[in-house]
Amino acid sequence: MRRTRYRLRVAAVAAALTLMCALAGAVAARVYHGQLLTLLVAGAALGAFAIGFALRNRPAFLAPSVSATGLAAYLLGAIALTADGTEPLGTVIVDALVNAVPRTLTALIPVEPAPDTVIVPVFLTWLAATLACEFAIRYGRTLLGCLPPTLLYGAGLYLVGPNAAAGTLWAIAYCVLAALALAVTAAPPERRPDRDAKVDGAAPSRTPALMGAVVTTTVLLAAVAVLGPAVARLVTASPGDPREYVEPPQLTDIDLNPLVRIAEWAKYPEQELFRADTSADAWMRLAVLTEYDGTTWQASGDFRTAGTVIPGSGEATYTADVEIIELGGKLVPAAADPTAVTDLPIAVNLHTRCLLTPDGLATGSAFSVDSALVQVDAAAAESARPDLGDGATVVVPPGTPEVMATIADYIRTEFDTPYERAQGLADFLAEHYAFDAEAPSGHDLPALGFFLGDPIALGGQRGTSEHFAASYAVIARLVGLPSRVVVGFDVPAGASTVTASQGMAWPEIAFDGVGWVRFDPLPAAGSVPSPPEDTLEKLEEETPSEEEESGGGGEAEDYNDEALEQDADFAEEAAAEDDALPRWVWYAAAALVLACVPLVLKARRALRRRRRLSRGSPAERVAGAWAEVLAAAARAGVKVPGHLNAEEAAARLASLEADIGALPRLVNAAAFAPEAVSESDAKAATAIASGYAKRIRHQVKRWKRLIL
């Protein structure tokens, strides 16, 4: 029976540690394409542990050597499985062994399972499993055995960096497995150093160890619940990423500020940029510009090298086969959001999900882009509030022309909801300004002021999509709407040649729960613009004078304040909704867990009391009764030093004025002549101990009564 229990315990530890190793290895697999690496690391964990387990009773030198042989065979198998077969296996093996570490750390994400990218995780998983098996199974040090898979887990997290979700469930599962392995091998009471445990004698109970594990786990969970969100916020705020040491692709000027290309495209509309064969009519984006410093619009965030599959995108609903003709630069046209690119090395801006090819586009280069087209719920957008989560999208540089503020005031006055304001601004620009392909390029604040405010006679109030989009985005920010400028092409479904006339810039506004919504501020073809001054002057006439404002508060002022308050409300709510769970929920959960601690302690004590007084031989029950009496006295503040014998201890306990009768004599018999203790003695001792705690309860401090 004892042997069977031992084997079951060892098997449980082995299973838990194997799963821990597999889990820790699979952490890194989250940035790999497909499930192949997960299977490989799981197999490595299983294989290494199987070898270690089988050789656990053999000489210690045998396991490492056999395990090393198994590792070599397994690595060869993994390399053969992931090699594409274009090169001799020997070459592949040498190349993989030499370049495994740097390539694993800097591989495109999602990482394609290739010989040089699978070696490191497989090797580390095998090593962790071998060490874990040696520590935990051969030497019986379970805690030490948990160390290698934990280090592997940490290495996996480092490799993943910010390129995958936090994986909370993985961590919980890992902790549960570790706790299981430790709980199974928790020291039996007779091996614990406290003398209290000796009460159990020859029939030890595992309940104290299990209860200890439960209490410890509860406390740890409470700590995690309290500290977890804060720590997680810290961690996710600055995650380490090995790829940050890889130099990102360098952008040329034309890529840094693609808006300047609008003027060129407008001037030469016949220029053929690329050929496209698409599955649907869509806007193909070249660049998304979110940061404006008053001079140029620029994209935020670095480009990261990626594989054929773009991480974090949904299922592809759109395909485009592209062949470059005259489109230059490095930015790659693609419909939002791209999911996969074939036949072209790609880097992706994880912030805007725009694409870039490090070597630049060349005439004749062909590739295909799959995208998951973004569907905007127009109805939801009309009632949505602005998404103020990204501070960069609402930044307005100093020195905005007065005309912009005037237009912003007009928009705020005329329209109520965010969507109405966005659409109203687009309509305002379309109605009062004219498209002119010959307009000089430029989107700094003076140029935009010229475009918006100067008379038509002087060349103002007309411009290209560059001016319309840039002006719209700045005014939108003045109104309180998060905006950005997108440069791209309107590409129809089917095969077509995209010319420069299709290239344009457009503004987008972010709505909470909806995403970025495209607005078109360009005037309809053939429309005649009405001067904006008329509309704006009408607004000034309706605006009360300063006296009126100081007298009773003008309506416009009130309205503006209200609008600002509304915007502030939007901002607060948007920030609050960032957290999936409100903070009070965490505090409440922590308080609940802490409140449960006294209950757990009381339950543990009740179980121990029951075990002491009702289990075992009469002598053990007498000893249990003695232990209960001493424990109760200790709670009441009277501790019995270990060097006192039973009679002396009884004399010490006399200060509590609760008689323990013949218990000293009985406990002496139980300790020094167990066979002399009869069943009636045990009952007498139990009866004494049962009433003792109640008799001295009034002498126990209140807080001790609560938790002990």
Add this chain to the structure above:
Amino acid sequence: MHDTEQTHPLHVPRRLQQPVQLGAQQAEQFAATFERLAAAVDTVVLGKQEVVRLALTAMFAEGHILLEDVPGTGKTTLARAIAAAVSGQWRRIQFTPDLLPSDVSGVTIFNQASGAFEFHPGPVFANIVIADEINRASPKTQSALLEVMEEGRVTVDGHPHQVPQPFLVVATQNPVEMDGTYRLPEAQLDRFLVKLSVGYPVEAAEIEVLRGTHQRSPEHLPAVVDTDTVAQMADLAKQVYIAEPLYAYLVQLANATRNHPQVAVGVSPRGLIALTKAASVFALSQGRTYIVPEDVKALAGPVFAHRIQLAPDAAMRGANGAAVVADAFDQVPVPLPASAA
């Protein structure tokens, strides 16, 4: 069956095989006899129940008693009362500086009639020997007791002579008047199982002593037990059960005295054996068939204190063996279950 076990060369005492072999009835009989004997001695030595019981404990543990106290506290009376209560042969030797070893052990004299040397046993050939004022004899004479106290025999002219069994030496000495005395050597002290101090009686007991001075005399004390009974009771005490943890407890106590900073020489293994034997009798005298730590603590002072040789500086500062023993008990945890740490 029992005899077979005892005569087998690889005989393992039954108490090592079975935890408790003494019956409760035997223990109660022992306790009753012990109590009768103690009560008889109590009628002569008033108000000294504890000392009387300790002295009787030493007797049943086959040990010897050293009574040390100022003159007139009843040392000799106690020794004579014990001797009288046991219907064996008893002798008293008044130790003086001119006492010779042969005066104690006996001499071999040439018998002209028979033409052979004949051994004339000395006063040591008795069941109970009262060595009064033992420290007044010379070390040479004191040493004459070494062999007989340890081995129960006397060797004269190369011939060993067995003393009657049971054999008990009750020695007395005066700790105050040291002129013309010889301090007992350590080896001699170690032979005594207990060293007891009678002390002055409490007031009521002393009044009672005065009231019946003429009536209470050891000479008038009827014998309560005979020597055979004493021997049987001593054998019975050897069967008292000692739990395993107590052996470790005893050794730890002895080690504590040996490692005590004020001690030059701690308790010897002989002292440890003596305590075990005494505790066995003490337990049985209370009707118990097994030893408990209380027995050990009750006897450790009388058994250990005189065996401890203090370091010179500690002795100069007035330290004593009893305090060292008390310290040892404060250091060693009792092997009880669930003692709170």
